[in-house]
Amino acid sequence: MHSSHHHSHAHSSDAASNRIGWAFLLNVVFTLIEFIGGWLTNSTAIMADAVHDLGDSLSIGTAWGLNKLSDRQANNRFSYGYKRFSLLGALVNGVVLLTGSAWILYEAIPRLAAPEMPQVEGMLLLSIFGIAVNGFAAYKLSGGSTLNEKVLNWHLLEDVLGWVAVLIVSVVLMFKPWAILDPILSIGFTFFILFNVMRNLKQTILLFLQATPDKNQMDDVRKILLDSDEINAIHHFHIWSLDGEHNVMTVHLELQQDVTLSQVTMLKEKLREGLARFDFIHTTIEIEFANEPCRDELDKH
Template identity: 75%
Template structure:
């Protein structure tokens, strides 16, 4: 017994691809501008952010490619389709962002001892531009709910917050010679972002390891299935996720002894309607008679 829920998920994935494409384009253009700006203002903070943005661009490009790949139909090699590739994208991006954040910390911490004074007016202009560009890209991605988009959104939010820090610091530096503010703020923001990235990475790893996406839902479905007349027990009950959004379920249902063929038909309809609300990408339900040996049981 199988069920599919394709057109809606296909549409979602295409939208995600467009949003990620937008973010990629904006990021690449801005990274180039940033390298030039960092060189002109002689600001190592902006240069460091440019390198970070370059890493973001690579990550977003990877995510975009993987997201497009995840739209492809299933085939003999990938019988569930390519949805899982976007999960791989989320994992790569989480790792790149973690490495990038650690690098920013390694750059910022030594500056606490020897802070440097940059060219402030150029910093103000670049920071306003940075907030606008990254803010717009983050806004585009916030419309999506795929794990990939959530991780990428943190990339862009990290950049927005970084530019807010640069803006505040450059305004303060116009009036007070306190260059130490720059590393202090960048360390604070980076730690905040790392906390959220680790949370997303944990979720991605759990899905990779085929952990049950929602344990509460698992017990609800168990109750729903056992509530069907003629179902006495269930086993080999598994739910896993293809990409954090689309889930798959398999179960073996043990039937009462006196189930006729007519009963079987209505039972299948009841099972279908009890599972419908969970919107699974794919379900497999095996019916076993009471005295039947389960073929998957190990002797």
């Protein structure tokens, strides 16, 4: 029974990896086509969407790599496993997108004063191609059940909407030579990218610096820890996150006077049940008897 469950888990993991792999390949190839197409059609809007797609390619590539890495066991070098690599991927992704967005704004803002007419037929063809490729990639991932696949599917659906906007502008430009629509669209795309990047980058940097992922969770856990007559106080209480999804908790519990061994056993069971809903990937609880000096405090002297 156990081996059958393990086999089905491995099979679903492989299927997820294959779906993400297909989406990654499509996105990378299409991003290259976009950059070339944006240059040939003289369209900053297409260039802006190429930067957006480059970010999605990096996200999908990171997700694909992590999907394979996540099956690897913790070892002496990475004792918590490989989940923290996703933060590194998010940080690299954020820096690349910030750089790309700055470049697009540098190109597009001067065009507001002196707009240049893009090659409209090329824009139209690329937008149709973009809707088809991103739509197909989103369709491939829509069958997935993993969190990675669901998040990436939203990214790809955003891309489809972006290309619909390019399609509408290119159709308008065929009838009205309003060249300023191209830089306006590219600046709109870029601010949309920057809004999402800055929000995600802030969260990533906070997690890298081991900030508490959720202050409310910290308060809730503290209440559970102190809601026992056997506990006098807590210290060295920490909650941090490996990747924004999998959290770790450590704490020292200082017991009241005259607590028996059977009471300690019951306390541990009560804490296990109370903390279960937080779904920590690791918990370390050190119990200190009354008047027992804290080992970590002794180490400082």
